[in-house]
Amino acid sequence: MTFKLSICGTLLLAAASAGAQVASHAPTAVNPAPQGQAASPQQTPGKPVVRVNGTVFTEVDVLREEYAIFPYGRQHNGIPKDLEPGIRAGALKMMVFEELVYQEALRRKMVIPAVKLQQAEAAYRKTFSSPDQFKAFIQSDFHGSHQLLQEKIRRSLLIDELMKQEVENKATVSPAEIKAYYDKNLKLFTFPESFTFQTISIMLPADAKGTPEEVKAQKARAETAIKRAKATKSADEFGLLAEKISDDDYRVMMGQHKPVPREEIAPQIVKALLALPVGGVSDLLQVDDIYTIVRFQAHTMQGTQKLEEVRAKIEKQLKEDKTSQLRSALDAKLHQGAKIEKL
DSSP states (O other), X not given: OOOOOBOHHHHHHXXXXXXXXXXXXXXXXXXXXXXXXXXXXXXXXXXXXXXXXXXXXXXHHHHXXXXXXXXXXXXXXXXXXXXXXXXXXXXXXXXXXXXXXXXXXXXXXXOOOHHHHHHHHHHXXXXXXXXXXXXXXXXXXXXXXXXXXXXXXXXXXXXXXXXXXXXXXXXXXXXXXXXXXXXXXXXXXXXXXXXXXXXXXXXXXXXXTOOHXXXXXHHHHHHHHHHHHHHOOSHHHHHHHHHHHOOSGGGGGTTEEEEEEGGGSOHHHHHHHHHSXXXXXXXXXEXXXXXXXXXXXXXXXXXXXXXXXXXXXXXXXXXXXXXXXXXXXXXXXXXXXXOEEEO
């Protein structure tokens, strides 16, 4: 099990916790990977890769961060070759930024209270299935040094705290900002006239219109289908029938169509929907080479969502935008005067 204690989530979302994933430049044991398995971070030789103001990161650290970004690599014999260059670049960028944040926290003489450190360690221990597994991890990744583990936890918490001060706490969004965004982007919250409905479709043969016998057989199927559809008394009954007899792809969703703009629906279908009550089933309709039966559910006229309906969505988007901007600004500031060397 690889050490997972840092701010991978913070860097992207400004919402870090002591249990997030991270790269660590602690010395790592080197053991051969079992045959047929991908090497884990503690099994890869520690060749130096990059130096950040004197702190050296190795291939061990890069691989650990790559797995933090793409955890599925552990279950799939490594990271796919076509994805590896991009993931590696992202891992290196993350590691450098993270180290610069940590060094800035030290420069500011920031302190983590002992109680918070103990709480973080206790929470981290719970991520292991047993005390023995935790001990094995300490031995493999930290040479049995509990003190080294605490240093890494402290490092993670310092990074989290600085990110909270410089990014999370500043990425607030006021009601006035939400209202201004809504007023400026009303088109984003305007929805078209639409219909919600279910369908059962019987398709004619793919080769042209088929032989007269094939067309007749499909017409007979469609006439049987309309009788059964008319007999259904609920959306579930209609949907179960669609699953059994419909030829269109919507059968796997019980024939359900999400709200569809009126302009995207065939005119004969629109005409039928307008004539039906809620829950009503149409007569047999033909659109090109498809016999269709529709069950009407809802007709929504064109309109604009109210501010209160989209307030949470706008706030989330604006906060994400601010977080990204603040994070980028912090990254640029920390890089000023920093000595970063690729080895």
